[in-house]
Amino acid sequence: MFTEVMLWWGVCGLGVSAFGRVQKGSLSFSRSSIWKISYMIEMKGYLCLIASLLLSGVCATPVSKDEHSAEHHDHLHHDNDQPHVHNEAHEAAVQLLSPHNANFAFALYRHLSTHKNDSKPENVFFSPLGISSALSMLAVGAKGITHEELFHTLGYCDLTQAKVNEAFEHVFHSLGHSQGELQLDFGNAAVVQENFKPLAKFLEDLKHYYHSEGFTVDFTNSEEAAKVINDFIAKKTDNKITDMVKKLDEDTVMMLINYIFFRGKWEKPFDPEYTKKADFHVDENTTVSVDMMKKSGRFSYFYDNDNKTAVVVLPYQGKASMMIVLPNEGKMKELEETISKDDIRRWHNSLFKNSLDLYLPKFSASATYSLSSIFKGMGLRTVFSHSADLSGISEEVGLKVSEISHKAILSVDEKGTEAAAVTTVEIMPMSLPWPMKFDRPFLLFILEESTKSILFMGKITDPTAQ
Secondary structure (H helix, E strand, O other): OOEEEEEEOOOOOOOOOOOOOOOOOOOOOOOOOOOOEEEEEOOOOOOOEEEEEEEEOOOOOOOOOOOOOOHHHHHOOOOOOOOOOOOHHHHHHHOHHHHHHHHOOOOOOHHHHHHHOOOOOOOOOEEHHHHHHHHHHHOOOOHHHHHHHHOOOOOOOOOOHHHHHHHHHHHHHHHHOOOOOOOOEEEEEEEEOOOOOOHHHHHHHHHHOOOOEEEEEEEHHHHHHHHHHHHEEEEEEEOOOOOHHHHHOOOEEEEEEEEEEEHHHHHHHOOHHHHHEEEEEEEEEEEEEEEEEEEEEEEEEEEEEEOOOEEEEEEEEOEEEEEEEEEEOOHHHHHHOOOHHHHHHHHHOOEEEEHHHHEOOOOEEEEEHHHHHHHOOOOOOOOHHHOOOOOOOOOOOOOEOOOOEEEEEEEOOOOOOOOOOOOOOOOOOOOOOOOOOOOOEEEEEEOOOOOOOEEEEEEEOOOOOO
């Protein structure tokens, strides 16, 4: 199975509008702020995430200025095709945010899963790393209570902005230097209104720590601005996403775009010849027909007696894997309420090779969220109000975030550009393999080893839901 993943984290409109007085001749800012995230994962082809953040009128603490040694600069700022040498300081910086981002991931998951439509079973899917990195970019320009709430929501209370910036610099650097058959690229961009000038320090920090590039557009010509931005996104996503921006507020002055691109090959691809129609039990009253893939072999497996949960890890060639979690019937809600980073670590450390007949449905999942109300419930409120302080972006005009939305699409099947060319021969024990059927709702995590990051996570309730 072949996987391309593109994560477009776009502040595809950090739409900014003024809520305070603006001096004559200065730009007006968009009165709506939308942070829109959309990504697509296709295990046969690609995974994309697009996020756009439109800010409308906002303004805690000063960001400490950190100095880097020449060795630090050389370590992080060589070309991607040059060998990358890890050291203890780099490893510590890369993994500094891992436990914080994992806690944020599970906190956000619980909020998303409880806001779903109870009348219809829904899939849950999002990118914790993408959302946390985008909020961290926003925090670069935040001060006061606004900054404190952003860090509280992210779980960074014991960290400084300088430490977070440096950690993401190392994380992005590591993701850009994934080895072997796994390709994981990233990028950020600040799209700025032609005659609007954000603070130089803000743009410099985004460029240095978050690897951001930049270009200008005329947001007052919304149709042309959308075309320029969509062309940029299409180029970065190999034309997988071509019409992300459909409508722009003419008062928008800035848009931040962040993306991560992942492409990997399964170590044990599924053979399409073994894919057969089978039932998937969405709930006790609903059954759907799916294309069930099958693969026999030795898999990394663990059964957690405490949580009554089976865990299988499907590795990619390289430093990433998919962890699939199947609780016993009737135990999903209980698991969702208690699952944490400690469970992920314990399961990972308890894996052993076991002979399985693995059955996994081909599936697609689409999830769209309005995250502003979710984040308000998590304590992030000031950034949406007239009391917001984003003066680290502009000191002349007050800015605020009016809306944050997130859309994710996941698709998994057994086919891939290179899967047909892969042949594996495996020595099996004489004992019969255990049947492992993912024929009811399950959780999944796409994990990256070098940064200990959860790239994506979610719950597949109905593999046929689009």
